[in-house]
Amino acid sequence: MILIAVTLVATASAQRRDRRLPAAELFRREALLRPYFELVRAYRHRDPSPLETIRNASLWPQDRLQKTHDLLREIQPNIYDKAIQPVDWKPIVLRAAAMLHTDAMFGSLDEGLSITPGIHRAMAVALVKLLEGPADRRFAARWFVVTTTILRWHNRPFEAIAHATDGLGQFPNAADLLLLAGTLHEDIARHDFVVAAAPMSGAERLNEAERHFRRSLAADAAQEEAQLHLGRVLHLRGQRAEAMERLTPIAERSGKAVLRYLAYLFLGAIYEDEAGWTEAERCYRAAIELQPREQSADVALSALFDRLGRRRDSYDHLVGALKNGPRLSSDPWWTYVFGPPQEMLLPGFLSLREEVME
Amino acid sequence: MKRRAVALLVAIGPAVAATPASTQQPTFTTRVDLVRVDVSVTRGRQPVGGLRAADFEVFDNGVRQQIESASIERLPLNVFFVIDVSQSVAGAKLDELREAAETFLDGLEGDDRAGLITFSHEVLLGSDLTPSRSSIAEALQQPVASGGTSLRDAIYAGLALRRADAHREVLLVCTDGLDTASWLTEAQLQAAASRGNSLLYVVGLAPPGPGQKRSGSESFLAKLADLSGGRVWHAESSDWLKRAFLEVLADIRTRYMLTYYPTNVPLDGWHALTVRVARQGLIVKAREGYYAEKP
Numbered sequence: 001m002i003l004i005a006v007t008l009v010a011t012a013s014a015q016r017r018d019r020r021l022p023a024a025e026l027f028r029r030e031a032l033l034r035p036y037f038e039l040v041r042a043y044r045h046r047d048p049s050p051l052e053t054i055r056n057a058s059l060w061p062q063d064r065l066q067k068t069h070d071l072l073r074e075i076q077p078n079i080y081d082k083a084i085q086p087v088d089w090k091p092i093v094l095r096a097a098a099m100l101h102t103d104a105m106f107g108s109l110d111e112g113l114s115i116t117p118g119i120h121r122a123m124a125v126a127l128v129k130l131l132e133g134p135a136d137r138r139f140a141a142r143w144f145v146v147t148t149t150i151l152r153w154h155n156r157p158f159e160a161i162a163h164a165t166d167g168l169g170q171f172p173n174a175a176d177l178l179l180l181a182g183t184l185h186e187d188i189a190r191h192d193f194v195v196a197a198a199p200m201s202g203a204e205r206l207n208e209a210e211r212h213f214r215r216s217l218a219a220d221a222a223q224e225e226a227q228l229h230l231g232r233v234l235h236l237r238g239q240r241a242e243a244m245e246r247l248t249p250i251a252e253r254s255g256k257a258v259l260r261y262l263a264y265l266f267l268g269a270i271y272e273d274e275a276g277w278t279e280a281e282r283c284y285r286a287a288i289e290l291q292p293r294e295q296s297a298d299v300a301l302s303a304l305f306d307r308l309g310r311r312r313d314s315y316d317h318l319v320g321a322l323k324n325g326p327r328l329s330s331d332p333w334w335t336y337v338f339g340p341p342q343e344m345l346l347p348g349f350l351s352l353r354e355e356v357m358e
Numbered sequence: 359m360k361r362r363a364v365a366l367l368v369a370i371g372p373a374v375a376a377t378p379a380s381t382q383q384p385t386f387t388t389r390v391d392l393v394r395v396d397v398s399v400t401r402g403r404q405p406v407g408g409l410r411a412a413d414f415e416v417f418d419n420g421v422r423q424q425i426e427s428a429s430i431e432r433l434p435l436n437v438f439f440v441i442d443v444s445q446s447v448a449g450a451k452l453d454e455l456r457e458a459a460e461t462f463l464d465g466l467e468g469d470d471r472a473g474l475i476t477f478s479h480e481v482l483l484g485s486d487l488t489p490s491r492s493s494i495a496e497a498l499q500q501p502v503a504s505g506g507t508s509l510r511d512a513i514y515a516g517l518a519l520r521r522a523d524a525h526r527e528v529l530l531v532c533t534d535g536l537d538t539a540s541w542l543t544e545a546q547l548q549a550a551a552s553r554g555n556s557l558l559y560v561v562g563l564a565p566p567g568p569g570q571k572r573s574g575s576e577s578f579l580a581k582l583a584d585l586s587g588g589r590v591w592h593a594e595s596s597d598w599l600k601r602a603f604l605e606v607l608a609d610i611r612t613r614y615m616l617t618y619y620p621t622n623v624p625l626d627g628w629h630a631l632t633v634r635v636a637r638q639g640l641i642v643k644a645r646e647g648y649y650a651e652k653p
């Protein structure tokens with residue numbers, strides 16, 4: 001028995017020794033990661049130069065970034081293991097490095113660059129994947145939602161989907177990320193010109209959207225927004241009965257006027273498809289009553305009148321509505337189409353960044 | 359020819375005399391049995407004049423019709439400018455657009471009226487139809503380019519604000535963008551266009567380059583213009599923009615008006631129209647059909 005115990009201790013000790021890397025390898029890692037680490041440290045001290053450095057190909061060439069990326073992937077399984085750590089990679093440093101690359105990614109997008117954002121996104125994702133522990137995981141989950149939303153805002157639907165998919169690999173039951181991914185598929189399906197450039201057809205995109213919305217609701221049944229999107233997508237897929245079941249409770253009982261407006265708008269369209277003219281008119285009018293200054297429901301109602309040959313009503317209604325603007329608020333339909341406006345996205349992003357600063 | 363005893367409620371061809379006063383209340387339905395078909399005949403881009411009724415063939419739901427008259431009619435115009443003011447036209451492009459529209463306005467005459475609809479993601483009525491060119495010129499100065507593109511909703515607005523009077527209804531749509539924010543679908547807009555009598559002219563600000571595929575919106579706009587009997591121009595440069603607007607005006611001014619009393623076709627429903635000219639090398643554009651309803 002004693003012999004067995006001694007043998008086990010000796011084996012464990014030998015394994016620990018084996019994990020120590022040769023000096024040359026440690027030197028290679030140190031040489032590559034130390035300057036990078038210094039960059040992140042300066043970033044945490046709110047120094048603007050690291051961002052400039054990391055985005056400037058002549059100061060920090062892409063192959064160097066690639067090597068750093070490869071090395072991080074290589075050491076990823078043992079990142080918390082001090083025995084093989086070339087630098088002091090505390091989780092807060094990993095978070096900060098991720099935010100540095102996130103900043104670099106969005107900066108490159110603002111400048112309309114095509115390749116660089118992808119490199120920084122890959123770096124940031126690799127870094128976020130290294131995070132462990134409950135608080136770090138919560139940070140990572142928020143990060144995926146915030147950054148995916150901003151990618152969507154930057155009109156990068158395919159990168160946003162890839163990003164959300166990376167996030168779902170880490171957090172498969174994250175209701176908000178599932179909702180976001182579904183929304184992205186729904187967005188792409190609306191645009192023939194985007195669909196044409198993509199491997200999936202519009203119908204397949206809608207199918208994907210529906211799948212994500214259902215998963216999102218399975219993770220959190222109380223999510224009205226997922227319910228709304230699911231109702232809309234079901235209508236577009238021709239499943240009108242279930243679409244109505246999903247949308248009616250939101251239209252009638254939601255505490256959010258914006259969601260009620262959209263639910264009535266979508267229900268109106270379903271009734272139109274079923275030649276339920278009176279019901280369609282009732283729905284559009286209900287939406288207008290909720291948000292009298294917005295435009296989509298007015299356009300929908302005018303078009304319904306036109307369709308029914310009520311030209312005078314169609315004209316009168318539209319003239320009144322078009323003279324309403326320009327509007328200070330944002331039509332809920334536009335928010336549905338474009339996602340939240342930038343000023344609503346920024347606080348989430350700034351909060352993530354603030355958390356990594358010294 | 360046997361005249362129909364029951365009048366048709368036809369989207370095409372108002373028979374009410376025009377009263378050109380700008381304050382006139384819009385009228386919306388006109389019961390007629392005479393069908394009027396607005397036709398453009400060109401050789402290349404050049405309008406062709408001098409044609410007579412005998413030169414045309416009109417088929418209503420496949421049945422050849424007896425043409426009562428064919429003439430180039432300088433009807434007064436109701437022109438709605440439907441102008442893209444989304445982010446993508448910010449700067450010089452919008453200025454050029456304003457200039458081109460003003461050039462078009464200079465070409466309007468007597469009883470002609472113009473209106474202005476601008477659109478980004480939001481559709482705005484800059485001015486309803488008015489004989490005052492200066493009001494439109496002033497309204498053209500107001501928009502600031504920004505935001506997305508509700509192209510379909512804006513075109514719908516132009517169609518919905520049409521007047522069923524004796525003016526020729528024209529929508530002049532100028533855009534460089536893809537629709538990103540409209541509520542209405544292509545099918546809804548197409549149906550609305552087929553119910554109305556407006557000619558749709560489209561001036562595309564961003565022509566497809568060599569070998570570049572047309573975007574979905576551009577193909578749709580071309581289809582919509584065809585449906586209405588209008589045309590599409592691609593302004594390849596800023597100089598071209600003014601020229602395109604003037605060519606549109608010339609095309610409108612030299613359109614023929616054919617009239618006939620429909621015979622041997624059902625009273626109501628969709629009437630598919632085919633118009634031909636028995637001469638080689640001519641391009642004939644007329645709306646693809648009209649809806650008629652029993653009173």
